[in-house]
Amino acid sequence: MPHSDDTSFPVSETSRIRRYHERGSHERQAVYAVLDASPICHVGYVIEDQPYVTPTLHWRLGDRIFWHGSSASRFLKQTREHKVCLTVTLIDGFVLARSAFNHSVNYRSAMVFGVAHQLTDPAEKEASLKAMTEDFYPGRWDKLRPITAQEIKATAVLYMDIAEASVKVRSGPPGDQAEADFPVWAGLVPLQTILSDPRVDGDPDHPLPVLSARLGAKT
Numbered sequence: 001m002p003h004s005d006d007t008s009f010p011v012s013e014t015s016r017i018r019r020y021h022e023r024g025s026h027e028r029q030a031v032y033a034v035l036d037a038s039p040i041c042h043v044g045y046v047i048e049d050q051p052y053v054t055p056t057l058h059w060r061l062g063d064r065i066f067w068h069g070s071s072a073s074r075f076l077k078q079t080r081e082h083k084v085c086l087t088v089t090l091i092d093g094f095v096l097a098r099s100a101f102n103h104s105v106n107y108r109s110a111m112v113f114g115v116a117h118q119l120t121d122p123a124e125k126e127a128s129l130k131a132m133t134e135d136f137y138p139g140r141w142d143k144l145r146p147i148t149a150q151e152i153k154a155t156a157v158l159y160m161d162i163a164e165a166s167v168k169v170r171s172g173p174p175g176d177q178a179e180a181d182f183p184v185w186a187g188l189v190p191l192q193t194i195l196s197d198p199r200v201d202g203d204p205d206h207p208l209p210v211l212s213a214r215l216g217a218k219t
């Protein structure tokens, strides 16, 4: 059976980190930090023995992770009430070592396990879509043309409560100091995702939107 404490998620054979376990953790705050650092996740699931991994947007309230899409989406229809594995990956840099074998990347990644469920109550769906919009663009929901009942009906919102979760993080320079004398450039090439200046569509006189740090905005 999985075991846990308040500061960490439960660990079972599913989420026990074996490879480079010193890079990993099951701590809640570490998991939240990686999930919240990117709006994009990938949801893995199996339909009739065929695995699929679908990229989508996600947002989080406590231990509950949400994603959404068209009510007609096969991905959304087929994952509800099924086990899923959701991942978030950020690349922080390319690590160029003195041998091909020792090259690496600096990264932060999270793997989350649980069962997908679908919100059915229109009021709950609207509240969660507002939460997503506010998560990405704080203060924007109330400025927008109100959502319609038809738009809520056309949108499926799924969620999973985190049953188990792990993170792995690699940081720092190449780990090949034993061959530091080998005559080739070695080091770290940092990689960042940042927002560019907004490009207006229509009336340029409205104030610029607020963009959350999750989208790459400077804080």
Ligand SMILES: Cc1cc2nc3c(=O)[nH]c(=O)nc-3n(C[C@H](O)[C@H](O)[C@H](O)COP(=O)(O)OP(=O)(O)OC[C@H]3O[C@@H](n4cnc5c(N)ncnc54)[C@H](O)[C@@H]3O)c2cc1C
Pocket (backbone or CB within 6 Å): 014, 015, 016, 017, 018, 019, 020, 024, 089, 090, 091, 105, 107, 108, 109, 110, 111, 165, 166, 167, 168
């Ligand atoms: C950007 C990036 C590039 C990578 N490149 C490579 C590569 O080229 N080759 C390679 O072998 N590995 C690479 N990794 C690491 C890879 O994700 C796996 O951790 C590694 O392959 C070990 O897999 P495993 O199934 O043997 O791990 P195990 O330790 O057996 O996995 C057991 C459990 O540990 C946890 N876990 C494992 N990996 C991760 C992870 N990345 N993030 C969060 N939890 C995890 C999960 O809960 C998993 O079920 C990369 C990771 C990232 C994020």
